Amino acid sequence: MTPADPRAAESLLAFWAEAGVDAMLLDVAVDRIEAGKIVPPRPPERKAAAPTPAVRKPGLAPDVASAVIEARRLATEARDLDALKAAISGFDGCPLKFEGARQAVFSRGAADAPLLVIGEGPGAEEDARGEPFVGKAGQLLDKMFAAAGLTDRVFITNTVFWRPPGNRTPTPQEQAVCQPFLERAIELVAPKMLLLVGAPSAKSMLKRDEGILSLRGRWFEWRSESGELELPAMPTLHPAFLLRQPAAKKKAWSDLLTLTERLDRPERGG
Numbered sequence: 682m683t684p685a686d687p688r689a690a691e692s693l694l695a696f697w698a699e700a701g702v703d704a705m706l707l708d709v710a711v712d713r714i715e716a717g718k719i720v721p722p723r724p725p726e727r728k729a730a731a732p733t734p735a736v737r738k739p740g741l742a743p744d745v746a747s748a749v750i751e752a753r754r755l756a757t758e759a760r761d762l763d764a765l766k767a768a769i770s771g772f773d774g775c776p777l778k779f780e781g782a783r784q785a786v787f788s789r790g791a792a793d794a795p796l797l798v799i800g801e802g803p804g805a806e807e808d809a810r811g812e813p814f815v816g817k818a819g820q821l822l823d824k825m826f827a828a829a830g831l832t833d834r835v836f837i838t839n840t841v842f843w844r845p846p847g848n849r850t851p852t853p854q855e856q857a858v859c860q861p862f863l864e865r866a867i868e869l870v871a872p873k874m875l876l877l878v879g880a881p882s883a884k885s886m887l888k889r890d891e892g893i894l895s896l897r898g899r900w901f902e903w904r905s906e907s908g909e910l911e912l913p914a915m916p917t918l919h920p921a922f923l924l925r926q927p928a929a930k931k932k933a934w935s936d937l938l939t940l941t942e943r944l945d946r947p948e949r950g951g
Contacts, residue, residue, distance in 0.1 A: 748774030748858045756865035762792055765865055769842050775858045777843035777851070783808050785842045788866065789815075794836035795944055797872035798822075799863070801839060801881040801919065802851045808844040813837050818920040822878070825920070825934065829941045836870045838863065840885050856885045864905050867912070873944060875903055875912055879919030886914060893918060898936045900943075915940050 751774050759765035770785045772778075778785070786803035789812045798814075806816035814822055814837050826832050841851040841859045867875075877883040880893035887901050896916040903914040917936040923929055 745854045745857055749861060752858055753861040756861040759865060759869075762788070762866065762869055765862065765869065769862050772862075775841065775843060775855060777802075777841060777845055777855055780843075780846050782843035784811050786811055786813055786839070786844070787842055788836060788838040789813060790836040791833055792836065792870060794834050794870060795873040796831060796835045796876055796940070797867060797870055797874075798835050798837045798876045798878060799840060799882045799886060800837070800878045802841040803839060803844040804848050805844065813839050814920075817924060821920040821923060825937055828934075829937050831937075831941065831944075834944075835876075836866075836872065838866055840882050850881050853885065856881075860885075860906065864907075864910065867905070867910060872912065874940065875914035876940060877914055877916040879922070880916075883916035887916070893922075897932065898939065913943070 752772060755768040755772060756765065759768045766785075766787045769787055772785075782803075786807050790798075800814060803813060804816050804818075807813050807819075813819070823832070826835055840856045840863065842862065845851050845855070875886070877886050880896075883893060883896050884890065886903055887896070889896065889901075893916060897918055899915065901914050901916070902911055904911045915936060917940075918929055918933045920933075923933055
């Protein structure tokens, strides 16, 4: 077998691999001890890139407090429901307006209704049509109102006026920013009582932490932020929940009958 035989080279490589050699040696020996005494130069430090300044969305209020102040000013200036609707549409202090909503969704129903209904916030169908409670849940609510004789006696709105992304629950901050408009709507409609539909509405309006199954069917006194308005309010189950849990319709119907009975009760004389 000659040295140029490739089989000899392969055999030699195999031998060294089995012996534990896994790297090639240099032609000139390197004193690793001496080499370890030399500290390698440090690489030049890279300067950190300047942070990109945060870009605020056009017209968005800098914080909740200032947004509430502006909302209160605009709401106070609105002398009727049409003016209030226009003020809401032009208001830029609620971040939901810039998170994919098509338009502001204010209300539907009788302007002098004895019952004011407050839901959570617009969904996809409401966002497209510009009216609250017009999807499947709203259609169920309308059927319940018709059965209770309330079809032309309700004014329907929400705690926020723009659709939250993905139909998520509105945050307390988003509800707080919209609250001055909601309270102004209550002032202008001047209802006898409120129906709070769903947990987010009940918790926001009544400032309570209990779940809706604990709150529903009970009477509470709602008071405006200024303390000038006070109305009886009843929380009930959201029709979207009833669509998922049909067995709960009996509880919601009981709530509605209790409310209707009080709504139709003759006023006591002074």
